[in-house]
Amino acid sequence: MTQRRPVRAAVFSAGSWGTAVAKIMADAGTHVIVHARRREISDAINATHCNPGYFPDVELPAALTATTDPAAALQGADFLVLSIPAQSLRVSLAEWAPLIGPDTVIVSLMKGIERETSRRASEVITEVAGIPTERVSVLSGPNLAREIMAEQPAAATVACPDEAVAVRVQKACHTAYFRPYTSTDVVGCELGGAVKNVVALAVGIAGGMGLGDNASAMLITRGLAETTRLAVAMGAHPATLAGLSGLGDLVATSASPLSRNRTFGTHLGRGLNVEEATAATRQTTEGVKSAEAVLALAHAHDVDMPITSVITALLNGKVTLDQATSALMQRPTKPER
Template structure:
């Protein structure tokens, strides 16, 4: 969004992260080799971050969304549009992220949008070509978001199918884990292609049963995101599944410390993680 000419304020939980972004133009914890745009600043104050904000972009683990929204909700403006980047389902309720947002904040659904697609972070940070789907029940709101993040290398398309976009983004994580496990076990490309194809078919049937349009799952938020997540070494879920399939405890420990694995866990210490997979 900053590259598109939009002023961006990042809400950081830790003061040292906010200070580093503002003074060094870098975030040492994530992509420490990338210079951040001058139009991007950071703060630990949610009220300051949300003051007069046109958009609130949520990019946090899905399972901590409800708790975080309780802090941010009082500061959300009457006209602010919420954009969810989260690709997960709330475990306790089975709600999609947009449903959690409307439930906690009371904001109507036409002010809640979803952005999803084959968007591996490392490639986007490098300015490599990418595209995504922006879905909102209000087409005008989706178009506003599209304009706010459209750059020479990033092309957003609009949609009104919020359900399809969210389900495609969430379910593909599980499929990517399975594909990674198959690769780690030494199974061939035939098996991996089978998992991707049949996984997409199951995801499409699920999405349609929940009111989504099948075309959404054939697009960027469905097939596109699935292919990128299942095939790229930059994919956290694919990589985690591969190491799991190889049965390498040391690699699991390493990954558990560095990665947020959307398909299974968010944060587990190494011993807890290993015990979990032994039980599975």
């Protein structure tokens, strides 16, 4: 009797979220190879089963290996998991595209919008790699990497236009501590993941300014409202934004001190400028990179997004913290719905 070969996944790259998903998939029984840009990270993962750059205190599964060779990582891969900054996706993927197998399913972990084009990550993937939309999936939800590395309970949404593909990804990352659900609403999942980063900046700013929990709750609630308006205008189902990849992700990113977007906003609220907050945060903050692109989508679809508009102006130095607060609080009153 012929044995079926194990499911294989290549995870690009070895950052915090990429490492967390690599661990999830390895724990689920998937054979995982992590592509690391730095050889010292790759060597450490292979020799010591830990990622010293992000989680030096967490032991990785023994079956999880690493390489700096993208061709070696992608050889025979059933899944290519992309966890890189959204703004570098186009250039990096152009290099990797010829190595992707004809049946490999792409799993996007990216929660950003491309600045130059306002395209979602899945759109960039299909455009650059020439991969059909039915083979491009999105994994998104309230998933703080540090908690997942500690195997604390979490859930997420796997979205793909082809439900059967979403189920395949679901099976490849279902563990005792990580519960994935499926969806066919890629647009809703991606916009929920991208816009919540901008809203989390606003919540962090409010916290840094000492404006209180009422202000934070207001920003989360109204941030969800404007995210839903944009997503529905672009074809998403409103229920998606009330789910894990919408409300769930928004709450986790806005409320947790582990969130780099909230942390960046807190630095701004305490008086640091963008350059100083970038240095203090030390990791890619997608909300800062994507805010202007999200606002461009809002303008293109004639959607009112006041929080996104004010945060974009603040990041570009066009308003001060006090002016940003006044701009939101002095808007004309209207019915909530």
